[in-house]
Amino acid sequence: MQVLNLTPVARQGGGSVKIVATFDIELSNEVRLYGLRLLEATDGKRFAYAAQAGNRRSATFSRSLSEAITAAASFELEAATANDLSQSAA
Structure with missing residues (x-):
């Protein structure tokens, strides 16, 4: 698995x-998914959400x-x- x-x-x-x-994300050599979102709740917990086609998720x-x-x-x-923070501090 590789994030792109x-x-x-x-x-x-x-x-x-x-x-x-x-x-x-590239799940394997055969499967890539595009347009995912990384979300964060108020408690700091994160979760990935698949792209949508209209008002429906395209994957679960x-x-x-x-x-x-x-x-x-x-x-x-x-x-x-x-990396961004370290460059702005320099």
Whole structure:
């Protein structure tokens, strides 16, 4: 599994769940998903949400796969924002 093209979101929205990043993911050599969102609840818990086609999700994930996707995207987000913070501090 590899996170591709993760982009932190500057305008996160004003609801109880905020969008913190968008990303694509390669689940295997045969499967890639595009336009996923990494969301964060007010308690700090994050979760991945599949892209939508109209008002329906285009994919759903088992709990274990969702947790793995969320962990991978969170790791990439932390790496991306830590890099941004270290450059702005210099």
